[in-house]
Amino acid sequence: MSDFPGPRPDPVTELLLAQAGELVAPVAVLDDVAGALSHQLEARGQQPRVWCDDVRAEQQVPTAWRRPSLQQAVTGARTVLWRLPRSVGAVQEYAELIAALADPGVRVIAGERDKHLSRSMNTALARSFGTVTASLGHRKARALLASEPIRREPSWPRRVRLEPLDLDVVAHGATFSGTRLDRGTALLAGCFDALPDAGTAIDLGCGSGILAALLARRGLRVQAVDVAWSATDATRLTAAANDLAVDVERRNGLAGRDAPVDLIVTNPPFHVGAAKDTTPTRELFAQAGRILAPGGELWCVYNAHLPYLPWLRETVGPTRIVARDRGYLVTRSVLTARDSPPTR
Numbered sequence: 001m002s003d004f005p006g007p008r009p010d011p012v013t014e015l016l017l018a019q020a021g022e023l024v025a026p027v028a029v030l031d032d033v034a035g036a037l038s039h040q041l042e043a044r045g046q047q048p049r050v051w052c053d054d055v056r057a058e059q060q061v062p063t064a065w066r067r068p069s070l071q072q073a074v075t076g077a078r079t080v081l082w083r084l085p086r087s088v089g090a091v092q093e094y095a096e097l098i099a100a101l102a103d104p105g106v107r108v109i110a111g112e113r114d115k116h117l118s119r120s121m122n123t124a125l126a127r128s129f130g131t132v133t134a135s136l137g138h139r140k141a142r143a144l145l146a147s148e149p150i151r152r153e154p155s156w157p158r159r160v161r162l163e164p165l166d167l168d169v170v171a172h173g174a175t176f177s178g179t180r181l182d183r184g185t186a187l188l189a190g191c192f193d194a195l196p197d198a199g200t201a202i203d204l205g206c207g208s209g210i211l212a213a214l215l216a217r218r219g220l221r222v223q224a225v226d227v228a229w230s231a232t233d234a235t236r237l238t239a240a241a242n243d244l245a246v247d248v249e250r251r252n253g254l255a256g257r258d259a260p261v262d263l264i265v266t267n268p269p270f271h272v273g274a275a276k277d278t279t280p281t282r283e284l285f286a287q288a289g290r291i292l293a294p295g296g297e298l299w300c301v302y303n304a305h306l307p308y309l310p311w312l313r314e315t316v317g318p319t320r321i322v323a324r325d326r327g328y329l330v331t332r333s334v335l336t337a338r339d340s341p342p343t344r
């Protein structure tokens with residue numbers, strides 16, 4: 001038995017379990033939320049194999065059930081219970097892997113709340129499964145049921161040349177912005193000629209690793225950090241594709257890290273899982289403020305309507321806007337001496 005109490009099942013967990021009916025082992029659980037599915041399975045006598053892209057979700061699952069890769073979780077699985085990711089690319093990538101590696105008789109029960117589902121997810125599943133049907137709704141959630149796997153060449157991760165940056169980018173289906181250059185990322189990258197002299201840098205929330213790679217190309221010693229495996233692996237692949245050295249770590253922000261760093265760049269998150277939520281961003285800024293070397297700088301790009309300017313001034317120090325376009329701002333915050341209160 002696990003030591004974790006396990007949360008109350010939410011509507012998606014209830015629906016997936018109801019649709020699964022009699023569970024045939026091995027059972028894989030993908031992208032569980034708060035360990036809810038895993039604990040319900042344990043109560044039914046199963047020992048789930050769990051894979052979560054987000055390290056925060058993984059940490060809510062007892063260690064013995066975790067698998068180090070999606071491949072290892074689904075290989076030979078006869079039942080797959082899956083919280084659908086937000087991006088269709090991720091649905092495609094997972095579906096391709098399940099179809100290639102699971103037992104040929106596998107049943108996939110995949111679901112989410114209605115507001116996060118789209119028809120293109122059915123289409124993405126139908127590329128890799130002969131039969132795909134939708135359940136009736138349950139408390140604003142719905143499940144897609146897939147069986148009869150069709151093995152095909154995996155189409156992820158994908159590599160694309162970003163001509164404006166003279167850089168190859170590699171992304172998984174779930175990586176932020178995929179292989180595309182996000183507008184905010186482009187605006188921040190366009191400011192890099194104005195960066196201060198620095199030896200060490202962190203790309204906080206690295207996604208596909210575009211910013212980390214551009215910093216490494218400028219000769220900085222770069223660490224790239226992200227909560228998502230789909231981001232850290234993409235960053236490793238992007239760095240390798242461009243012959244650049246980037247140290248990559250899958251972790252939740254910078255908590256517990258204490259080596260001072262000269263420069264932090266970030267295009268910070270505005271989602272937690274499927275929900276829009278900027279509150280964790282304030283904590284990321286505070287963590288950045290704690291590990292910057294004296295005089296160190298945080299460069300940030302964000303959507304202009306977000307309340308980040310006062311947060312940056314409060315948690316890091318004097319902050320000014322260095323670039324803007326129709327939607328985004330790039331800010332530069334400087335850490336003043338630690339014992340003096342931040343000024344504007």
Ligand SMILES: C[S@@+](CC[C@H](N)C(=O)[O-])C[C@H]1O[C@@H](n2cnc3c(N)ncnc32)[C@H](O)[C@@H]1O
Pocket residue numbers: 176177182184185204205206207208209210211225226227228231251252253254266267268269270280284
């Ligand atoms: C807006 S995206 C930016 C990605 C990339 N830097 C770019 O510009 O294309 C934000 C990234 O932050 C990551 N993230 C979210 N919360 C995080 C946290 N607590 N610690 C580290 N990374 C986080 C997300 O997984 C996502 O890849």
